[in-house]
Amino acid sequence: MASITLNHIDKTYDDGYHAISDVNLDIEDGEFVILVGPSGSGKSTLLRMIVGLEDITDGELLIGGRRVNEAAPKDRNLAMVFQNYALYPHLTVYENIAFPLRLVRDGKPSDEEIDRKVRDAARVLELTDHLERKPGNLSGGQRQRVAMGRAIVREADAFLFDEPLSNLDAKLRGQMRAEISQLQRRLATTSVYVTHDQTEAMTLGDRVAVLKKGVLQQVASPRELYEQPLNLFVAGFIGSPSMNFLPASLRSEGGRHVLSSPIGDIPIPEAKARAAAGRDLVLVGLRPEFFEDASLVDEDKKAAGSVFRASLTHLEWLGHEQYGYIEFQPDPEVAGVLADLAKDLDADEMRPVVVTTLSAESLARPGTPLDLWVDTSRLHLFDPESGENLTRDPEAGAELTRRAADERRRQIELATQRDAAPRA
Template identity: 55%
Template structure:
């Protein structure tokens, strides 16, 4: 097990910057999830840690040792990719043993580790099969098994579940979390799926175009997004971002921190009845009611500005479409942002 530190880490491909200076300290045994839109530099960052990509500047420390110049094999790290990369002509057992044999691990030790990994992942009955005789989820387990048998200082995962169907993804996500809790191996996990990110992470790193927007526990990031980008990225449906200018008729401007020109309101922070606490009231017309099981998404258009916003409300409210309503949000639930800096306006 080990800590991982990234210090001013940068990577450019020619003159195109992919990672623009990232600082991150991963604690021993911690599971960090890197999340962000396509092309923001997640894989590049992970590949630099693995040693599969050179570093343009900055450093990477694993267990306190600078590994920037170390070969991948010298870094004591195991990586699990999206496409599994199993050897098709080898059995499951062969795939699990391959890396250990290459390192000259003694036979008895190989047997012990393969048996343990097969137990943990419940693939003991599959050891004599070839990858093509396995389901997607089973292949994914074998890929994980190959990482586990190495007993590395750290795991790196690059979208390991993105080839699986929705149900299997959820199952495997839970298993990865349990596995990581059990083995307590320091892990960096990349995904662009925010639900996966929220449920797996000890801490989230939200990235946007090569930079870190925010680092924090899933709850911290959700409850207090540091930037407009994070506010719009984490949460589904996304937070509504409403210009202060369209809050006409409300006295809130006085109560907002100076520099606020956008307020963020989560869909579930809206209510249809005026709350007892100090609140905001917005006149709107209903555009669409989408029932989604236990709750409904109510799409409304603000009378003041014509902006469309989304509310998530419990049950299936009896609201005729295209009717006029007033929606409310408690002032305590408003997230103040500055459009100019793109950051929260209430940071100390």
């Protein structure tokens, strides 16, 4: 195991394209870090620079405290798990897993040692019954486990994953997410994982690094990214359905503070109003789950937010919940901001619509005015020009990431204890 440190890493191609700009990232020994961002954000380029498949234009890369900028991939002791598995179709599962061990020249392990390592990895990955089969006779999930087995037997300092689950169907991706997470905890191996999938990013990583056009935007636990995003881009990228953005202006009268928005007036607390004071326009960030049918909210909870009236244009009923949509007409200035944000997020457009998550019990109907409750204590306010989150609480965010780090250490300890316990 080893830590990975990126100090002011840059990547510029021969044609002048600046793919990575001044990235600084410290990955602790045993930590699971996710690199995420839209297409073209530089996440795969950064991973390939770590493994040595891309040259570093400027900056310093350390693995276990050792500078490796000029080191060949084979000298970095890193194990790569690719999207297409990269298995040898003519070899059995056993030989695919053993392959990197047979390539060792100095200090080559004995046949007995190779056999022990292969069978230990197969047991961990539940592949023992498949060791004599060929990859073509395995499911996608089994082939992925074989690729991981090959990484395990190398006893690498770190695992690097390049969108390893993108070829699997949704159900199998869910199973493999759980397996990768549990395996990483058991092995406590430093891992860097590239994905564009929201669920993978939010469920697998101890911390998530969000990239935009080669620039690192924020590195934090999934929960901190979700609850305390640094800027408009991170807020819009993290979460599905994504955060709603509404143009609004602050109006204060008689000690009451109201955000005038295209979907109605939204009363807000004093602390939020202070963030918007002196600004002609702000963007209000509201996650879909901040809303509810006001008739289903008890009085104690209702007091912690605000109620406003709106008409839903349509509803999507999902069984356990339903999505209600409110369309609005933004002014030209905000329309331009939303168009630029959509482009950054690799989306065709950012439609002027608010998505609300309502209880399945709600009897809301499209076209009929509805009283909606919104949790105003959790809304965010953004500067439409700089994208800065005006209401972010850095201390609360840092505490969420500290808790995630403590939980990682606890899970690794539990996994170690389970593996050390005598088997019945």
